[in-house]
Amino acid sequence: MDTRQHPLVPWLHLWHTPGLGPATFLLLTAAHGGPRAVLEAGPAAWREQGLDDAAVAFLEGPTPEGVLRDLEWAQDPQRHILTLEDPAYPPRLRAIAAAPPVLYVVGDPRVLHWPLLAVVGSRHPTPGGRDTAHAFSAHLARSGLVIASGLAQGIDAAAHGGALDGGGLTVAVTGTGPDRVYPAGHRDLARRIAAEGALVTELPVGTPVRREHFPRRNRILSGLAVGTLVVEAAHRSGSLITARHAAEQGREVFAIPGSIHNPMARGCHRLIRQGAKLVETADDILEELGPQIFIPREEEGPSPGNEADATAAPGEAPDAEHAALLEAMGHDPVAVDQLVERTGLTAGAVSSMLLLMELRGQVASLSGGRYVRLQPEHER
Structure with a gap:
């Protein structure tokens, strides 16, 4: 594969540079007029922008092996690499602070332009919490929302499953490279999601599971969505990070209350005290989001949560x-x-x-x- 003039190479070379995250990437490209101009600027300019010796040496070198792996991965017609300049890049995500310069997508990237609702919660929910996530997601997916979650165990899996079982679409935002599935037990679920929606990550091909990747994943999940629904969450749950990102991004935050004796309800109660919208039925969400979603003309059955x-x-x-x-x-x-x-x-x-x-x-x-x-x- 001749990569010398490939339009993605400057983007990927810069994106693979060690120690260079989304914020620095955007500062560099804004200062120089794009990724190709950054690569042509030279070591003095890179150091002036605050890059260390490791980053400078990486940028001076030939096209990295990781870039070649990314391009090879994208040869499959169901795999896509989107940059911020690509018309297929989701506009809601482009609008957030430190938007991912590069997205890796398995499936149909067009669904990322549709109204998404992030549904998140505990990895260890109660049986009732799991049922609620599944039921709400099924109804909301039938009503025109794409259900987005993080492919994790618990509420995430129930949300994806509910959307699929309801005949709707779902998107998974992952914390690994696009060639990895975590947890491994969700491989079949990931295949279903790719067939009926999309898998999305900002992490390059081959990136393994690392704890620090999941908070980064959460900002993308909330950034793609018009709102975030928290079903069950402990007081210090990672789902609260997603909700915080959503609030900072100017998106709606919804929370389902629970029993005061249920520790998995404490995070939701904390969000409600902080101003999240209390949700009792799926229709509460549909009414709040209003014109941002398409409601089918034909009756699709009763809403979960409705009397x-x-x-x-x-x-x-x-x-x-x-x-x-x-x-x-x-x-x-x-x-x-x-x-x-x-x-x-x-x-x-x-x-x-x-x-x-x-x-x-x-x-x-x-x-x-x-x-x-x-x-x-x-x-x-």
């Missing part, structure tokens, strides 16, 4: 187990072990459904681990 889901509006059938659990509750406060005995469900299944129904406003938790069924609004 109609489990109170059986005319023509709709509620989930059988949820309906059975509501029926078993009666009208008096009841403990989980009593519900297990009445329904024959496991304690884990009952607890998971109760948490989801609490978010939907169908039940309320009381002291002593008891729950009570709430009366639907049309019956009050």
Whole structure:
């Protein structure tokens, strides 16, 4: 492959330079008029811009092997390398501070221009949190939003899966090179995402897993999206970093509240105290984002989190187990072990459904681990 005049080479050579991050990259290209002009400026100019000896030696050298690997990787028609000057580069991401100068995309880069909602949360959620992420993502994807997340375990995987199961599109922003999948157990999920959306990273081919890459990944995730939804997050969760980036970027931040006894709800409660929009139903998000999204004309089914889901509006059938659990509750406060005995469900299944129904406003938790069924609004 003759790379001497390849338009991507100056971008990639500069991007591979050790110690040179997005902010310095943008300062250099602004000062000299583009990546090719930076490479032609010479050592004196590079040092004047604050580059150290290692960076200067790298820029003086021949086309790096890493650049050749990137170009070879991009020979596949489903793989793309986008620069800030490329019309295919997502405009919302271009608008953030220290936007990635280079993006590696597997799949269809056009979906990055559509309205995305970042859905994030704990890697170790409760069963109810996982169900909520899946249900919200399925409904929101059917309603015209592309669901974006980070391909991690827990809430991320549930969000991607919900979007795909709902027949929608999803985008994964990763913290490794575009040829790596982390965690490895999500290879099949990654293939589904690439086929029905896109995998995105700013990290070059061959970049392994490193802890410091994930905060960088989070700013891209929030930067691509019109808003960020936090489903479950501990008090010091990495998901709060994504939410902070979203707020700094002028994007909407949504949070789902939970039980005061659930440690996975503390991060969401902290965000709500700081001004995040409290979300009880998926339609709360659709109403807030309004004209930024396309809503299908045909009815796609009830929204997760809506009372109609489990109170059986005319023509709709509620989930059988949820309906059975509501029926078993009666009208008096009841403990989980009593519900297990009445329904024959496991304690884990009952607890998971109760948490989801609490978010939907169908039940309320009381002291002593008891729950009570709430009366639907049309019956009050």
